[in-house]
Amino acid sequence: MKRALIGILAGLGALVAVSLLVLVVVSLIVVRQDPLPERVILEVDLRKPLVETSPTDPLLLALEGRKTRVRDVVEGLHRAAADDRVEGLLVRGGDGVGGWAITEEVRNAVLHFRESGKPAWYHADSFGEVVPAQGAVYLASAFERVTIHPSADVGLAPLVLEMPFLRGALDSLGIDPRFQARHEYKDAVHLFTESGFTEESREALLAVLETLEGRLVEGLVEGRGLGAEAAREAVRGGPWSAAEGLEMGLVDELAYESGVRDALREATEDAEFASLALYRDRTRGTWERGSRVALVYANGAIQRGEGGGFDPLGGGASMGGDAVARHVREAAERPGVEAILLRVDSPGGSWIGSDQIRHEVERAREAGIPVVVSMGNAAASGGYVISLDADRIVAQPTTLTGSIGVAGGKLVVRDFMARWGIDWDQVSLGEEEPGGFATTTGDFTPEEWERFGEQMDRVYDDFVDHVARGRGMERDEAEAVSRGRVWTGADALELGLVDRMGGFPEALEEIRELLELDVDEPLRVTVFPAEPGLLEILLSEDFRGGIRAGDGSLLEGVVRGLRVLQGLGELGRDGMISPGAVRTAPVEVPGS
Known part of the structure; x- marks a missing residue:
């Protein structure tokens, strides 16, 4: 019965795939018949x-x-x-x-x-x-x-920044959040440890709001001809x-x-x-001819490995340190590529995954391939790690960046489990019963908590050292702009964390300067690795593997759609449990 059911589902999947292929081919034919008006x-x-x-x-x-x-x-x-x-x-x-x-x-x-x-x-x-x-x-x-x-x-x-806090719910469930952060502005784990914004977080986020409102008011003044006070009243009223x-x-x-x-x-x-x-x-684009620039995307929360899974804190897809590092390395080694444009939009994540990507950026520069970073909405914490060794960093005034700090820990769930009649026992080769560091349910011993803090300090010091070297700062200067604080791109420019305001066009201008080209010299921007089209995806082994009969691949493909459950199951991996969690809090900005 099971084999017959799988066979039926596989047949239905194959029929859907064939139908999609037909639709793709027909749509391509139809689109190509539409001429561009004169x-x-x-x-x-x-x-x-x-x-x-x-x-x-x-x-x-x-x-x-x-x-x-x-x-x-x-x-x-x-x-x-x-x-x-x-x-x-x-x-x-x-x-x-x-x-x-x-x-x-x-x-x-x-x-x-x-x-x-x-x-x-x-x-x-x-x-x-x-x-x-x-x-x-x-x-x-x-x-x-x-x-x-x-x-x-x-x-x-009025502009508002908001985020949920789970401390009260965790307390009521008997779950103890045990986290450390470096330092006072690093609020990624406050989701679990606090019931509201700390004084330091509120200070940093109010500065972000002031920048956002300032940009909006400036736009209404310049674009709509309003006076500054009238524009501010319009925004807040x-x-x-x-x-x-x-x-x-x-x-x-x-x-x-x-x-x-x-x-x-x-x-x-x-x-x-x-x-x-x-x-x-x-039409032929202005970014489709001339010196070849490899455009590498680094989007989403950073995980170790290949990534691509669901990010339970940010609500989107993740990227893998292995995958993006490989993309940078292969782009630098590809014949004909003269520069790399790294587009970053990430709240951070795994320290190891972040440092892997940073190292490949450093190696590309050592090989004589200029690297320019273009920051999107966020390039914070681990997102800043992967950016800091580029030749130039370009950000928008409202980009969220910095957050140079580290956080980590775990949720102690032994009491919660006991409430439901679930008991845990241990078998260990150690001389004494293992503490919480080696378990998924128990708390840290005082010695383990101190050791865990030492690991946090080591990662934080490495982070600040990378900032000092990559941005040409003294160690104390890098420390002053770190401590986990989030900065807007406008603030980051003043602090020396980025080099210029702008986006894709301005980043390409920086590449022309690094390649010693004329300011209007065309560039051929090629996404690396190439983005597959729908037809290519449908013909891929990954997709065809999902409609084979007899091995459960179809059911596995259906399960992959439940990304939220997958992400929650991986909450302890890379992002939260390890002392190498370099990411920002999941703050939401309504109206953006």
Whole structure:
């Protein structure tokens, strides 16, 4: 019966796979039949969050599809600015594009497009809908004209940082959180050990909020012509109705999308709309010729090994120290590659995994291959470890970085287990009964706790030493900007932790300088390793292995979809239990 059931499921899986293959082939044929109009209004849909990379897991790809990538939008807008066929830009938005630093990156690309003198319009269905959307309002302030649905909202509100604290729940369950951190600002384990923000965490996070609000106010002043005080009142006094937003100067017109499209076509003398995907598919990009630059992505929480599993604290995918280190090493060794652009968006994770990647960055530089880091929303803790040895570091003003510190420990669950009638016993080769360090349930002995602290000190000292050497600081200077504190990119620039503000374009400018090229010299940016297409994924051994009969692979593939359970099961691995946990707390920034 079991074999028959597996056979039936395998047959269904094969049928689904074949159907997907047919759909892919048909879609490719259909897309290639669409010509690019001679005169174009570029249309970009930013109503869903952007991503750094597309998923390569076939199940995830089938469920989520391919989302628009940050670099596609940025490179597409730069390409369109110089293209005489493109006569205007219409962006549809209203919700956050995936974080404050990504918002900055797209906003800068819009400002670059506007320098061409072409009309750039933004239409919002609504700036949030019963939820704040400060990031979308900030992005819209870069456009020449902003319109909004007549009955919509302008979701401005005071900026808030929030995170959950589990200490009370753990106490009620009889679970004892036993963690150490280096030092007072390192709040990654406060999720378990505290019932609210500590004074030091509150100090650091308030500084982050001030930077975010400052950027938003500055955008409204420069883009919408508001006075500084009026802009700050607009941000803190919302939410507003569309009509109130019009009266305050936050938008230019209340209009339906169809009317906006008609008006823009009239303004461009009947140019035709073309999607970003169609435009990029039909034109040759500015990042597709010239000296070859390998673009290596380092996204997600850092684990040892190959990574790719679920990150229970951050809620997204992880990266593996082995995998990213190998990508950097192979890119540096690939004939024809002249420089590496390392795109980092990570809250940190395993110290070992982080140091593996950092070491390969160091080796690439020693081999004569320049390495430039471009930071996304976050490059903090372990995310900063992998960045600090690059030739240049480029970050956005709102990037969260630094968090130079370490935390680790475990949850002591013996009393919790006892409440449910679960007893634990031990067999040991030691002379005495082992303490909690060697067990999954017991507490540390005083000697073990002291020894554990020594391990924490060693990792922290290594981290600060790497910062001092990589950034050309004295040891005491590196210590002063460490102690686990999170900094914004703007603060990090003043402190010497990064070299420049910006995103992809600015990082490529740094690469041109390092390669001694002209400022307008084209570069061929190649993702390394190459991102597989959907057809390639469907034909891969990993996917085909999931529909074989008789070995349980199909059922295993279904189980892989339960990533939350997998992640919770690995909570003690690399991220929390080991003394080498270098990551930031899972703080959420609404409206970004």
